[in-house]
Amino acid sequence: MAPSDSAWTFESVQTLRTLAREGFPVSLISLKLKRPVEIVSAKLAELGITPVSEAASE
DSSP: OOGGGSOOOHHHHHHHHHHHHTTOOHHHHHHHHTOOHHHHHHHHHHHTOOOOOTGGGO
């Protein structure tokens, strides 16, 4: 089962929070966590975290 098909683990949520806090765009977080951008965006929204915009990270 691919990570994108599995439930979020405590570790992956912590990694998501850390990367978002450090200012990584959703596209890069998606690559690092090996999950689709839509899934990462949805989880960030669920956690109440507003990611940086893709343009701001360039």
